[in-house]
Amino acid sequence: MADYENAIEISGLTKKYDGFTLDNISFNVPRGSIMGFIGQNGAGKSTTINSLLGIIRPDSGSIRIFGKDLKENETEIKRDISAVFDELPFHEQLNARTLDKMLRRIFSGWSSEVFGSYLERFALPSKKPFSKFSKGMKMKLQIAAALSHGSKLLIMDEATTGLDPVVRNEILDIFMEYLQDEDNSILMSSHITSDLEKIADCVTFIDRGRILLTGYKDDILESHGIMKLGKSDYPSVAKEDFISARVTDHSAELLVADRAAAEKKYSGAVIDTATLDDIMIYYVNREKKEWR
């Protein structure tokens, strides 16, 4: 594989639909990292992921994967990509054995041994039709298939949604193992920010088709903070110093994007660490500025 810095480079990606526009978005997924792609429903996560996977064609912008232009090298790039969706995309009559036979002939790097070992590890039956699989089993099956052809990039669209914490944990462990290889990268969209907080190296926030934040998770968490104030002190904070504020009858909580600067400027104020969940919620309400 040629040298490249970022597994994914998205630049100026635009896709217009009736009532929604993915608006000129740009972000990178560094090679060897796991990127959490966060946003509320309808924010544009799936549109972005579908563009990356070639499921939809964007109106403009460029996508480079492994340093190569996706449009020009689609088939070649797709040999090293795996996709995992929130729903099993295989026919319910199929079973793992047939899936193995099928994918073995599609992916040159497919390993029946690796696939078999994942089936064993996840305790998935090879002859049982997928219609009899539980949601967790279906997700594990998708992951087993995704990791059995030596792909360098795993793209997941809400893959852990609807799974119980035990299965989610098991799956997150597998991702950590996958990332042991420095060439491997993951782009993972999820509503469950606690999962991303646990494993993501980088985070990208998307809202209403626009990227709000992108960067290393630790940097984002470090720079943001929740400023806690009494309701009477709240008016003294300049509007440009915070993203949005949750105001109750007695207090106000403000998300600040530059925690260090806020601590300096408002020396008496308490500023707590913000979680990814907090950051998402406060950013989503940024236009209202003040909310309950």
Added chain:
Amino acid sequence: MKGLMIKELYLTRKFRIITLVVYLILAMLCILVKLSAVYGNIAKLSGGIPDKVSSWMYYIMVFGGAVILFASVTDCIIPDEKSGFRVFEHTLPLSERSIVGAVYLTNLCCLGVATVLAYIGLLIADLIFGREFNAKYLLYILAIGCVMYTVKAMQEAVTYLARRPGAATLVTNVFFTAIYLGAAFGLSGWMNSYYNSYGIDLYDMNEAEREAALDALGIGEGQVISRFFQDEVMRVVRWLGDNSWWLIPTALLGLTAISFFISVKALKRRGAK
């Protein structure tokens, strides 16, 4: 592409088994009726009926059976849509041409197997019905198979275009209704122009005027219609028959190629949505 062909074959295997069973039941019934025409109650009927029945059973077993066997040429385009496999397919390192090609090639393999089975059925029918082997029937069976393959390819193109099974059915129905209406109006106009040679206009004259005109010529309406079919329609049929060696393959290949092209385009266009 091979992987997708395996998926197609695996998912349609039950349907193929069912068509094979239906074919075997039909063959058994034809043989039983034939036996009855020789030894049973049908044999007791007079007026050459046993021979006619036996002859009909032979054709039903050979050609009707072939139609059933060729019906096993099917695909899982709609199940692909419903299961979400179509989306997954786009993430595979395969071009749209390969994806559609896998469906067409699988159908071609099924067509080959169904043709061999229909030929075996023909030989068995020849033995049981005591008929001489007619090499032309091999060609007729193959022609039926090719026509059904092409119709399937056209349906597939419509399904790729429409995505939803309901919409695909609607488009197919509209298409065949248009063909039917075109043929009906065409035949009507053609017949009228033939009637014109007898000085009759079907559209301007009522039944009484028509009868009077024909009476003056000393012929009945039945004769005119019979002559129309003998002179005009059969002339076209004979022309088609004389040119079928190039006309049928060209039409089938052309339609299949167009269907393939439309399918690939439709799949690509969907990616743009």
